[in-house]
Amino acid sequence: MWVGGRNVLTLNDDRIPRVVTFEALLPWLLVTGGILFLGLGASWLVEGASRLALRFGIPPMVIGLTVVGFGTSMPEFAVSLMAALQGSGGLSLGNAVGSNIMNLLLVLGVAAVLVPIHVIGSRRLLYRDLLFGLIPAFILIAFAHTGWISRPTALLLVTIFLIFIVTAIVQARPASDESAEVTGSPVRQLALTVVGIGVLVGGSEMLVIGGVELATRFGISEALIGLTVVAFGTSLPELATSVAAVLKGQCEIGVGNVLGSNVFNLGLVVGTAFFVRPAAVPVNVILWDIPILIAATLVVGFIVLRDGRINRWEGATMLALFIAYLAFIGVRIA
Numbered sequence: 001m002w003v004g005g006r007n008v009l010t011l012n013d014d015r016i017p018r019v020v021t022f023e024a025l026l027p028w029l030l031v032t033g034g035i036l037f038l039g040l041g042a043s044w045l046v047e048g049a050s051r052l053a054l055r056f057g058i059p060p061m062v063i064g065l066t067v068v069g070f071g072t073s074m075p076e077f078a079v080s081l082m083a084a085l086q087g088s089g090g091l092s093l094g095n096a097v098g099s100n101i102m103n104l105l106l107v108l109g110v111a112a113v114l115v116p117i118h119v120i121g122s123r124r125l126l127y128r129d130l131l132f133g134l135i136p137a138f139i140l141i142a143f144a145h146t147g148w149i150s151r152p153t154a155l156l157l158v159t160i161f162l163i164f165i166v167t168a169i170v171q172a173r174p175a176s177d178e179s180a181e182v183t184g185s186p187v188r189q190l191a192l193t194v195v196g197i198g199v200l201v202g203g204s205e206m207l208v209i210g211g212v213e214l215a216t217r218f219g220i221s222e223a224l225i226g227l228t229v230v231a232f233g234t235s236l237p238e239l240a241t242s243v244a245a246v247l248k249g250q251c252e253i254g255v256g257n258v259l260g261s262n263v264f265n266l267g268l269v270v271g272t273a274f275f276v277r278p279a280a281v282p283v284n285v286i287l288w289d290i291p292i293l294i295a296a297t298l299v300v301g302f303i304v305l306r307d308g309r310i311n312r313w314e315g316a317t318m319l320a321l322f323i324a325y326l327a328f329i330g331v332r333i334a
Contacts, residue, residue, distance in 0.1 A: 027217065030210030035233035037203025038075035041196045043237070045074060048192030051184060073264035075234035078204030080273040083226070088212055089149070089279030094226025095234060096265045096273075097289050100133075101227075102235040103258045103265075104296045105322035110239065112315025115247060119255050119308045125171065129259035130301040132164040136266035137294050140286060147283040154275035161267025168260075207233060220333055223282040227289060228329060255304065262297070284332070292325060 076099050083092035111117060119126070136157050143153040207230055215225040299321070303314050310318075 027210040027213040030206045031214065031229060031233065034203045034205075034207030034210060035236065037199050037206065038078070038234060039236050041074070041078075041199030041201075041203055043196070044192045045196030045200065048189045048194075048196060051189045052186065052193060055186060055189070073237075073261045073269065074200050075204065075237060076261075076265050077269045077272070078200045079207055079230060079234055080269045081276065082201075082204045082208045083222075084273035084277045084279060086208060086212075087277070087279065088208065088222050089274070089277075089281045090221060090223035090285070091208065091211060091215075091226040091230065092273045092279070093149070093270060093281045093285055094223040094289075095230045096270045097285060097293055098227035098231025099235045100262045100265050101289070101293050101296055101325060102231055102239075102322070103262055104293075104300050105318045105325070107235065107239045107258055108255065108300060108310060109315045109318035109322060112310040113312050113319065116312055116315075117255060117310040119304055119310075123305060123308075126255075126259075126301075126305060128164075128167065128171075129256065129263065130297060130305075132160065133259055133262045133266070133297050134294060135160050136263070136270070137290050137297075140266070140270070140290055144281065144286050145283070147286065148280050149270070149274040149278060151275055151278050154271045154273075154278065157267050157271030158275060159271075161263060161271060164263050164267065221282060223285050224329060224333055227285070228326070255310075292328075296321070 076096055080092040080095050083089075083095065108117070139153065139156055139160070140149070143150070143156070211225045211230045212222060214220070214229070215222045300310075300318070303310055303318075
């Protein structure tokens, strides 16, 4: 109201900021805390388990393919399994699919914009990783297009993953015959592993509860929350790992981490979650988002296999495609 020529806010003025209650903030706090816990838990699990494996004489290459690869995918695994157990099939699938799209377009795009990626590794291994990243996507389109992921379909996804991991281990070649020197106490390494698993479980439950509450509050489907907010949170380990690897000149690790994690996510993560509890999923995710994931995989595969590199312009293009995908999700939410 106007008083003495001045515009004064009255107690019933709509422009007065409403008090934000703890209850209103709780879902956001759960999501933020869950993302933080997932990152810490994955980091501790990878460090502890890797050093324990080295101590027991497991080759470093095998550790990279299993412990580290599984560790960076543990957030997706924990969140999707927890969501499936709580009956949120859309959130479970959306998290895995959204994480894969972010891995390909956002993670590799950011890494390439920072430092052009040169992949010197075997083209045969790249073909292998790309193929095993595509097979689970086609399986879901073929057997889950009705909106239901059954236990046989889930078992097929897990089987594809097991074939991939066995093939990768068999084809692995140690870089050196020298045994790795392991520093640190085994008790500390075991503690890091156990605590990392516990923090992952707690973080995943926080993220699922917060994500479901946000979806309910804003009238957005759980699948779309999984494709965006939850997927971004669970993709942070891959983003950190790949960017750090590229900045250190270890481009093969950066690209391999992304491609390997994508096989983990659709094969092991989705397969395990829906084998434990078969559930209905949004048909739109199967018919829209998974084809987008396939297209993103083919785009990245074409770029990498063409000349063995991802330059800054190609990285920027990948980021632009990711922004377009977010816009597409925004249209669906609206």
